[in-house]
Amino acid sequence: xxxxxxxxxxxxxxxxxxxxxxxxxxxxxxxxxxxxxxxxxxxxxxxxxxxxxxxxxxxxxxxxxxxxxxxxxxxxxxxxxxxxxxxxxxxxxxxxxxxxxxxxxxxxxxxxxxxxxxxxxxxxxxxxxxxxxxxxxxxxxxxxxxxxxxxxxxxxxxxxxxxxxxxxxxxxxxx
Ligand SMILES: CC(C)(COP(=O)(O)OP(=O)(O)OC[C@H]1O[C@@H](n2cnc3c(N)ncnc32)[C@H](O)[C@@H]1OP(=O)(O)O)[C@@H](O)C(=O)NCCC(=O)NCCS
Numbered sequence: 001x002x003x004x005x006x007x008x009x010x011x012x013x014x015x016x017x018x019x020x021x022x023x024x025x026x027x028x029x030x031x032x033x034x035x036x037x038x039x040x041x042x043x044x045x046x047x048x049x050x051x052x053x054x055x056x057x058x059x060x061x062x063x064x065x066x067x068x069x070x071x072x073x074x075x076x077x078x079x080x081x082x083x084x085x086x087x088x089x090x091x092x093x094x095x096x097x098x099x100x101x102x103x104x105x106x107x108x109x110x111x112x113x114x115x116x117x118x119x120x121x122x123x124x125x126x127x128x129x130x131x132x133x134x135x136x137x138x139x140x141x142x143x144x145x146x147x148x149x150x151x152x153x154x155x156x157x158x159x160x161x162x163x164x165x166x167x168x169x170x171x172x173x174x175x
Contacts, residue, residue: 004094005052006101009060013050014038016057024084034082036173037064047078047105051085051094059085061098063106063114068136070166078106079168080116080152099126103152112157115168120147128152135165 009017014035021031037043042065051059066079080102085094106114115131116123117138128150131138138149149168157164 002053004097006049006097007052008045009048009050013057017050017060020057020060020086021082021084023086025082030082030084033174034060034062037062040171040173042066042079042171042173044078044109046109047102049098049101049105051098053089053094058089059083059094059098061102063102064171066115066171067169068164068166069169070135070162072162072166074166075163077164077168078109078111078114079170080114081118083118095122096126099123103127103154107154110156111154112161112164113154114152116150116152117144117148118150120145120150123150123152126152131168134159137167139168139170 017034018031021034022028044064047063049061050057061080061083063078063080065076067074068077080099083095083098103114115136115138116128117140130147131149131151132146134151136151140148
C-alpha cells in the first residue's frame with residue numbers, strides 16, 4: 001500500500017501544487033489565486049498542506065485568513081479554500097485527509113472556527129455545519145444554496161462571543 005504523507009507546503013512544492021490545482025479545477029484561476037495568497041496577510045503556512053504519495057504531490061489544501069464583521073466589530077477568522085486533488089487520485093480519501101489535517105492545524109492555532117463555501121454534502125460529511133445557523137453570513141454565487149456557506153466549530157468556539165457573528169469578507173486576493 002502506498003503511504004500518504006500530509007505536511008506543510010514548501011517552496012519546492014509550488015510548481016507541483018500548481019499542476020494539481022490546474023488539473024483539479026480545469027484552469028489557472030485557482031492556482032493564480034494561491035500565488036496571490038502566499039504574498040498576502042491571509043497566508044498561513046502552517047495550514048497550507050500538501051498530500052504526498054510515492055514522492056508525488058497529489059493534493060493541496062489551504063486554511064487562510066479572512067474577516068468577520070458584525071455588531072461587535074471586525075476580527076480575523078479562518079477560511080478553508082482551496083482544496084484540490086489530482087483527478088487520478090480522487091475518491092481515495094485524500095481530500096478528507098487534507099481537510100482533517102488542516103482543521104487540526106487551525107485547532108492548534110486556537111481558532112474558534114473555520115468557514116468555507118462548498119458542497120454541503122461533501123463538507124457536511126466531514127463535520128461542517130450551515131454557517132447561517134451560527135450567525136455567520138457569507139456572500140454566495142446565485143447558483144449556490146444557502147447551505148453552501150459552512151462552518152466547522154473548534155473547541156474554543158464560544159456561542160456567546162458576539163465577535164464571532166457577522167458577515168465574512170473575502171480578502172481582495174480572491175478577486
Ligand atoms: C473535491 C475534491 C477535493 C475531493 O477529493 P477526494 O480526494 O476525491 O475526496 P475524498 O476521497 O475524501 O471523498 C470522495 C467523495 O466525495 C465526493 N465528492 C467529491 N466532490 C464532491 C462534490 N463537489 N460534492 C459532493 N460530493 C463530492 C465523491 O463523490 C466521493 O464520494 P464517494 O466516495 O461516496 O463516491 C476533489 O474531487 C477535487 O479536487 N475536485 C475539484 C476541485 C474542487 O471542486 N474542490 C473543492 C472546492 S474548493
